[in-house]
Amino acid sequence: xxxxxVIATDLVKVYGAGDAAVTxxxxxxxxxxxxxxxxIMGPSGSGKSTLMHCMAGLDTVTRGSVRIGDTEITGLSDKxxxxxRRDRIGFIFQAFNLLPTLTAEENIRLPLEIAGRLVDEALFxxxxxxxxxRDRLSHKPTELSGGQQQRVAVARALVSRPQVxxxxxxxxxxxxxxxxxxxxxxxxxVRELEQTIVMVTHDPVAASYADRVVxxxxxxxxxxxxxxxxxxxxxxxxxxxx
Numbered sequence: 001x002x003x004x005x006v007i008a009t010d011l012v013k014v015y016g017a018g019d020a021a022v023t024x025x026x027x028x029x030x031x032x033x034x035x036x037x038x039x040i041m042g043p044s045g046s047g048k049s050t051l052m053h054c055m056a057g058l059d060t061v062t063r064g065s066v067r068i069g070d071t072e073i074t075g076l077s078d079k080x081x082x083x084x085r086r087d088r089i090g091f092i093f094q095a096f097n098l099l100p101t102l103t104a105e106e107n108i109r110l111p112l113e114i115a116g117r118l119v120d121e122a123l124f125x126x127x128x129x130x131x132x133x134r135d136r137l138s139h140k141p142t143e144l145s146g147g148q149q150q151r152v153a154v155a156r157a158l159v160s161r162p163q164v165x166x167x168x169x170x171x172x173x174x175x176x177x178x179x180x181x182x183x184x185x186x187x188x189x190v191r192e193l194e195q196t197i198v199m200v201t202h203d204p205v206a207a208s209y210a211d212r213v214v215x216x217x218x219x220x221x222x223x224x225x226x227x228x229x230x231x232x233x234x235x236x237x238x239x240x241x242x
Contacts, residue, residue: 003069004031005164005196006055011064013050013219024050026219027064032164037190037197039207041233042216043241048200049168051216055198056089056166057081069163086115090157090165094172096149098141104148105137108156119159127158130192131185147178154185158195167199171206183209204233215240 013025024047032038040048053059055066057073065074068088076084085091098107108128112119128134131151141149150170157165167186171179187209189195199210207213207228214224217240225236 002034005034005069006032006198007065007067008051008055009065009067011051011054011066012062013047013054013059014062024219025054025061028216028219028221030214030221032196032198033212034196035190035194036212037187037210038199039210039213039228040198040200040216041202041207041213041237043237044202045218046216046240047219048216050219052166052168052198052200056091057085086111087117087160088163090160090162092150092153092157092165092167092170094169096141096146096153096173098149098152100141103138103140104133104144104152107141107152108137108159111156112160115160117160120161123161124159126193127155127189130158130188131155132181145178146174147181150174150178150182151185154182154189158189158193162195164196164198167197169201170199171201171203176205179203179206204230204237207233 009029011025011028015022015024028051040052042048050059054061061074065072068084073081073084102110109119131154133151133155136144136148171182174182183206186197190197201207208230210228212224212226213228213233215222215236225232
C-alpha cells in the first residue's frame with residue numbers, strides 16, 4: 001500500500017477574532033489514499049471547502065498540520081507554497097479558469113511552460129484521448145461548450161502529473177450530461193492514470209463516482225462511506241441535515 005497522498009491532522013481554522021470569531025474547522029483529522037477518488041460532502045457551512053483550501057495550501061490553518069506526500073506544508077513560506085502548488089498539486093474549479101486568447105492545447109500546456117518543465121508528450125496524448133479532446137485542441141474556449149471547457153481544465157490538471165488534484169464543485173456550472181462526462185473522465189484518470197483526486201461537491205450523483213465519501217457537519221468529520229451510490233449519499237446527507 002502506498003502512503004496517503006494527503007494527511008490532515010487535528011486541523012482547526014478560525015476566521016476573525018474575539019466576539020466575531022467563527023470556527024470553520026474543529027480538529028479535523030483525515031487522510032486521502034494515493035490513487036483513489038475521494039469526495040468531501042456536508043451541508044452548507046459544514047467546512048468542506050475550507051478543509052480543501054487548507055489542504056491545498058490556498059488558506060492557512062489556525063492549528064494542526066497538513067502533509068502532501070512527505071512534505072509538511074503548514075510551515076512553508078508563501079514562495080514555497082507557490083512552488084508546491086505549481087509542481088505537486090492540480091486544481092479544477094467550478095469556473096473553468098481558461099485563458100480566452102489561448103487554444104485548448106495551449107491552455108493545457110500553459111502551467112508546465114510557466115514552470116519551465118517539459119511536457120511529457122506521451123502523457124499529453126494519453127490525457128487528450130482520455131478526456132476526448134482530440135478534435136478540439138485548436139479551438140479557443142469561446143468555441144467550446146461548458147463541458148468541453150471543463151475537460152480542458154481536467155486535462156490541464158492531469159498533464160503535470162500532480163501528487164493530488166483538488167476539485168472544487170467541478171460540475172457546478174455544467175448540465176447533467178456534461179457533468180456526467182467530466183466525472184467519468186475523472187474516474188478514468190484515477191483508474192487508468194493512477195491519479196489521486198479529492199473533490200468537494202454537494203451533488204450525490206457526483207459523489208457516487210468516488211471510491212469514498214467523507215462527510216462533515218459543523219466543521220467536524222462525522223463519518224465516511226465506501227462504494228457510494230446516489231441513494232446512499234442522499235440518505236446520509238438527509239441524516240446530517242435532520
